[in-house]
Amino acid sequence: MSDFTPPISDIRFLIHDVIGLDTVSNLPPYGETSADLVDAILEEAGKFAASVLAPLNRVGDQEGAKLLEDGTVRTPTGWNEAYAQFCEGGWQGISAPESEGGMGLPILLGAAVAEMWQAANMAFALCPMLTSGAIEALTAHGSDQQRELYLSRMISGEWTGTMNLTEPQAGSDLSKVRSTAVLQEDGSYKISGQKIFITYGDHEMTENIVHLVLARTPNAPAGVKGISLFIVPKYLVSDNGEIGARNDVTCVSLEHKLGIHASPTAVLQFGDKGGATGYLVGEEGKGLAYMFTMMNNARLAVGQQGVAISERAYQQALKYANTRKQGRDAKTGEEVPIAVHGDVQRMLMRIRSSTDAARALSLYAAAQLDLAHHLPDNQDRAAAQARADLLIPLVKGWATDIGVDNASLGVQVHGGMGFIEETGAAQHLRDARIAPIYEGTNGIQALDFIGRKVLRDQAAALMAMLADIKETIHGLKDIDETSDLAKARRELDHAIVDLENSTDCVLERCAADADMAQVLATPYLRQAALCISGWLMLRSLGAVNNTETPEDLRKAKTKSCMFFFTQLLPEAAFMATQIRNCTETELL
Amino acid sequence: MSDFTPPISDIRFLIHDVIGLDTVSNLPPYGETSADLVDAILEEAGKFAASVLAPLNRVGDQEGAKLLEDGTVRTPTGWNEAYAQFCEGGWQGISAPESEGGMGLPILLGAAVAEMWQAANMAFALCPMLTSGAIEALTAHGSDQQRELYLSRMISGEWTGTMNLTEPQAGSDLSKVRSTAVLQEDGSYKISGQKIFITYGDHEMTENIVHLVLARTPNAPAGVKGISLFIVPKYLVSDNGEIGARNDVTCVSLEHKLGIHASPTAVLQFGDKGGATGYLVGEEGKGLAYMFTMMNNARLAVGQQGVAISERAYQQALKYANTRKQGRDAKTGEEVPIAVHGDVQRMLMRIRSSTDAARALSLYAAAQLDLAHHLPDNQDRAAAQARADLLIPLVKGWATDIGVDNASLGVQVHGGMGFIEETGAAQHLRDARIAPIYEGTNGIQALDFIGRKVLRDQAAALMAMLADIKETIHGLKDIDETSDLAKARRELDHAIVDLENSTDCVLERCAADADMAQVLATPYLRQAALCISGWLMLRSLGAVNNTETPEDLRKAKTKSCMFFFTQLLPEAAFMATQIRNCTETELL
Incomplete structure (x- = not known):
């Protein structure tokens, strides 16, 4: 019903023939990224997306994530196994530095692969997407010790990461964050407050979760300059990396959402029993600035969700349109599949063409991030960074808008069957609707x-x-x-x-x-x-x-x-x- | 949370100052439709929509209609009582002829009132909408006896009506209808076949349901000219109007849908026990033509669902935008509600303005139907009919498309809260999505x-x-x-x-x-x-x-x-x- 064919030939065409693999493969850290390697990675990723993730998309929607009475969060049937396979494949670290245990491949390739995860199973793919954000933040701003304790385990997928920004009164306006962080004698902080909309804020797929939390220190200035960033692990970690006691952070509820049901969107309560132990990342007062450094990747990733859901909606609508027979050929009198009707073709082409355009834009933007990090010349790097900065709001804003439109068109192509949940087309619309909202x-x-x-x-x-x-x-x-x-x-x-x-x-x-x-x-x-x-x-x-x-x-x-x-x-x-x-x- | 304010001043303005009440109130059958009467009807209808129907919208979505083990269909909490009040108000017959027990008011006014039902509770309002279609078909094509037995009870709301067109293989292409009707010695027919997507196909709100069913008689020509229309009551009715035995029609399942959960969308099986008793409406072979005569009203009504859901989405988004504070005034530094931000205003105005335009178009089209029925001059009537025919696909097609867009914008205005089902904004999007699909x-x-x-x-x-x-x-x-x-x-x-x-x-x-x-x-x-x-x-x-x-x-x-x-x-x-x-x- 909801088979997914990874769009590898389209992605290959864009990487090899439009963007040009050599624009990034010649950058210093990517010396060994040959065309063959790229193709092999795309094939493997596509296989995993189609055979492991895609078949779980519907069961995830139906079962959803559940907060059990014992306070644990249960992900749907098959999630644990799929996540374990994801880690075995090393996929979490595809674009993380080799020095930290990652594959060290271009962001361009990481983005291409991530699009396939999102298309196969958006609710699943949110978990590695958030971990990637946390990885990037700690790679850039974590201390050596923090990197040693947390980073390699996140890159391997052993632990997942979360982003704790939003509070009930602080959404688009983060200057209103009220969570507090009080310095303790041992150099750690006691974190207290409530965070909402925390994606994969709790689950049992891994033995630990690394929460990155925005909070205010006492006497910090009002507004955004008083906000600092903290690591708050679900379980405390000893200096030699052993998992210790449960930290004072609790999932008090999961949201009942329109879509992405399998992704646990948590309300997290920090410090109800005296304060959760947190560790300052970088300097006090720079929390929001640190968040901004990882925002480009995160926004690119959300923009790609728009591309991904469009691709998935297209494949499903096309399959239905090629099978469903209504109307007859004017000349032969033969019954015809609805795909031959011009108006249905118009709907299919709207999805196809906008998806192609948005995919091209997103992958081109990803390549700019590679250039911004690794071009040898300072000015060239700055120019690439400026271009990435320019393009990423376009990817996030436009691709997620068309994601909703395309998923809606996908429903429409199905006629009455599109409105029936068992068909699966409606899930794409429900899932797609979050992407224009979150991550800004x-x-x-x-x-x-x-x-x-x-x-x-x-x-x-x-x-x-x-x-x-x-x-x-x-x-x-x-x-x-x-x-x-x-x-x-x-x-x-x-x-x-x-x-x-x-x-x-x-x-x-x-x-x-x-x-x-x-x-x-x-x-x-x-x-x-x-x-x-x-x-x-x-x-x-x-x-x-x-x-x-x-x-x-x-x-x-x-x-x-x-x-x-x-x-x-x-x-x-x-x-x-x-x-x-x-x-x-x-x-x- | 989901309070609904009937848009009476907007509707009054359109009827009195733009379309002109006198364009229809001067028509022969509407001689007593004074401005005061119109205003009184709008007030009463608005009160009923806001105080009875709107508060049930969310519970209807949550509970949904259920097929119980005993084969009966249960509508959500409050539905029976609301339906009884609806009948007491005489609302089902607002535009039905006085000679048949209706109020005999202009279609224009009936449409204005129907928009408020749809805005208050689309899943509820579908029931009278379908009954109206059946009323119109029987008014135009039923025999005297059929009118006497069925029509007045439908106009009073005592019995509801359904439209049985679609079959699994016959959706947009009704030439593929396979249900059969075999003439019996007593002049009745034995109906057999399966019909799908039957709105309010079964329920217990009334003691009987009048199914109008398209089926083929033996030896009828292939294609649409072989299709006839039949009355198939849920319970047989004696010649003196008494309810008798259960007819051979069974609700075998209810669809699990994206939206309008409270509206039972039934799969109806006719004739599993030897054939359901049906009565031919009009002549054999004219079933589809008869359906077309009622299609204008039905399509107008669905188009109005787009207007209605837009209005509801607007009211909810505006209320949230006026309450939710994010950001500060650049000059005073005061916290401001998001409604003052230009980009939020743009979203609100997109909903407001398109809703106003679509409402104007739908009410103008409704007035054309009044003119087409009642203008004294033949040519004038034909011209009005041609204009109504021209406009109604525009109302249905455009207003339902903007209904989806506007409900989606309504979600967006709410930010993260829009994606949470408890907020209610997402329900409007889920409900709105059916309107571009059904009724053509x-x-x-x-x-x-x-x-x-x-x-x-x-x-x-x-x-x-x-x-x-x-x-x-x-x-x-x-x-x-x-x-x-x-x-x-x-x-x-x-x-x-x-x-x-x-x-x-x-x-x-x-x-x-x-x-x-x-x-x-x-x-x-x-x-x-x-x-x-x-x-x-x-x-x-x-x-x-x-x-x-x-x-x-x-x-x-x-x-x-x-x-x-x-x-x-x-x-x-x-x-x-x-x-x-x-x-x-x-x-x-």
């Missing part, structure tokens, strides 16, 4: 994009991006003006001019009235995401004709790209109109 | 619009509609060119030109290639819906300034209309581009 709502993404990524540098990083795009556009020479490629180029060319105009408009209006950023943010993000992913679709269209692409992939990609340029990219002009028409904030 | 999928609506409503008469009805719109546009004289009204008029003027161009394009391409209709249908429906509802928004904007509208309503309507013209109507140009760019069917 899409409204927050849009504000991050317009404010920190465009207004702050007066669109310098964006202009550098657009210069590359224009180079591609004008670099296509000697092409037949009636060809698909020429048509696509013309559409993108117009869209980029529009985006430049919107950018001028944004800069001008926000300079005159700071509140305009809030008003323009969402359509501006969407316009930019469409245009920049359009660039990658143009490059895809160029690549299928230039490389030795198999014929079926060439046809599919060409159709997907041309659908994008004729049917999806024109939405960018609609967004430009919305922006142009927003002449006053009172409009809203 | 929105793909079917788009095909109906482009095929039967535009291509068949070479756009004559549409051109008559556009002529009226242009008369409004050009009829606005002596207005300040910098005013909101002038701006709105300019936007609509451009949009109508675009729609004419799209229509030319549709006529031309579909003449050259019949398959193009499938390819162009969906964007064409959406473009038309935006433009025609834009006309009603322009008239609304004119009306708030011309009538004695209360100041708060005037401000709210002006804002909603201007948001529509600057932010929503421009999507019509995007749809026009999609159409223009579809030069070949292979694109999809």
Whole structure:
């Protein structure tokens, strides 16, 4: 029913022929990442996703995670075994440094693999996703001892990690965090407070859980500068790494959610029995800044959930549309599968084409993170970092929005059967709906994009991006003006001019009235995401004709790209109109 | 938590000041429908919706309808009592003829009231919605005896009605119906077969249920012309109206659905014990044609579910946004509710403005049905019928699509809380998702619009509609060119030109290639819906300034209309581009 075929040929095409593996494989730490290795990793990961994770997706939804009377959290049937296999494969450490026990592979490859976990079983894949965030935070900011005690066990998957930011009164506005941390004589802290929406906040799949917790020290300044980051393990760990007593942190309830039922979303109570023991990470007062250093990866990962659920929804809808017969061929009178009806094809192509575009954008952004970490030249690294910073709110905001739309279209393709839970299409919609919300709502993404990524540098990083795009556009020479490629180029060319105009408009209006950023943010993000992913679709269209692409992939990609340029990219002009028409904030 | 305030002032404004009550109240059968009566009915209905139906919405979702071991179907706590009150109020018969025991009020008013039931409790309101469809079918096509035996009891609500069309292999394509009906010596028929997706197919709220069933007589021609319509009561009814033995129809299961949990969606098995007794309605072979006569009302009603759920989602999101504090005022440093943030306002206004536009379109379409039934002149009636036929797929297709989008936006406004089922926002999304599917999928609506409503008469009805719109546009004289009204008029003027161009394009391409209709249908429906509802928004904007509208309503309507013209109507140009760019069917 809900078979999942890993989209390996699409991912390979993007890595090898569009983004170019050599852009990252030549970076110092990735010297041994050959094309063959990449292909082998994708194959193995795909096999695991399809054969182990995907078959558990529905049972996870039905059973959900449960808080038992003894206070433990039970994950659904098969979760423990799947998690053990995940660790055996070493998958948690795919992009972690080899020096810490990871595989040391490019973030690009880690992202490609993660998309498959998310497509196969989003509720399961959230667990390693959160652990990855904790790994990154400790890799960057943990002390040697903290890294030794916690990091290698998280990279191996032996222990999982969580992120404890949100409190009932502090969601998008983390300045309102109230949890407290009081320094003890031994250098540890006593942590008290309640954290909500903690993904995999408790479970029994591993013998320990490493909670990363934002809290305030006494006398710390109000606002975000008073917030520090602490390690609070579920079980205390002795200096030689042995697991000791239960720490004072309790899962007091699990949320009853629309989707991702198998992922335990916990309310965690710290310090009801005198204070949970925590250990300061880095310096006091820098907790939020540390969180920001890992936010790019986390937001990229959530954006990929939008791509992943779109892919899964597409596969399921296509299969149904090819099987379900309604209506007849006008000429032959034969019964036909609904997939041949133009309107059903339009729905399928909307999912297919937007998924391809968002996948290209997400993998390109992942490659920028590799470049930002490892390019030899300082300035080049900074430029790559600026580009990653620019793109990631687009990936998170746009890809998760289309994830919801695509899962909804997937339901629609099924007709009445789509509304029946047993079909499985509705689960994708329920699961997809969280992605525009968590890890910074899409409204927050849009504000991050317009404010920190465009207004702050007066669109310098964006202009550098657009210069590359224009180079591609004008670099296509000697092409037949009636060809698909020429048509696509013309559409993108117009869209980029529009985006430049919107950018001028944004800069001008926000300079005159700071509140305009809030008003323009969402359509501006969407316009930019469409245009920049359009660039990658143009490059895809160029690549299928230039490389030795198999014929079926060439046809599919060409159709997907041309659908994008004729049917999806024109939405960018609609967004430009919305922006142009927003002449006053009172409009809203 | 999920309080519902009936949108009476908005509905009154549309009926009295935009559509004009006198356009229908002057029709022969409605002579006594005074403005005061309309207001009194709206007040009473609003009270019932808010105080009886709305409080049951969540319990209905949680408990759902249940098929018990004894084969009976149990509706949720409170359903029986609410249904009894509904009947006491005489609400089932609001638009049924007085001669049959109804209130004999305009369809316009019946639609306005029905929207409030749907907003308060969509799963409950489905029951009277289906009964209305059965009432209409029997009013038009039932014999005198059938009307006497069944109709008055359905109009009073004493018995409910169902529509049995779909079978596992026959959904959008009803030509594939296989259920059989064999004539008996007494003139009745023995009905056998399985029907699926039967809304309120079984329940214990009433002592009988009147199933209307499509089935094939032996030797009937293949395809749709071999299908007849039958009355199959749950309990047999004697000639003097007494309830007798149980008929051979069994609810074999209830579907486990994404939403509308409280509405029992039944699989009904007819004739497992030798055949269910059924009575032919009208003539053999005309079953599908009879269904079409009631389809306008049913599709209008489903379209209104999109409006209703949007209204409900808006009210809940607005309340949360006005209460939840995150962020601070840049000048005063005070904590602010999220409703003041421009991006949250944009989400709220998207819901508000599209809801207003879709409500206007749905009520205007309802008024056309009144005119089509009761205008004195034959030609005028035909013209009104053509307009209703034109508009109803737009209401069904567009309003239910925005219903899903708006419910999803409502979730988004709540942030993390939106994903938690207890909040109630997620239920609206789950409930809303069925409306684009049933009563003809929105793909079917788009095909109906482009095929039967535009291509068949070479756009004559549409051109008559556009002529009226242009008369409004050009009829606005002596207005300040910098005013909101002038701006709105300019936007609509451009949009109508675009729609004419799209229509030319549709006529031309579909003449050259019949398959193009499938390819162009969906964007064409959406473009038309935006433009025609834009006309009603322009008239609304004119009306708030011309009538004695209360100041708060005037401000709210002006804002909603201007948001529509600057932010929503421009999507019509995007749809026009999609159409223009579809030069070949292979694109999809």
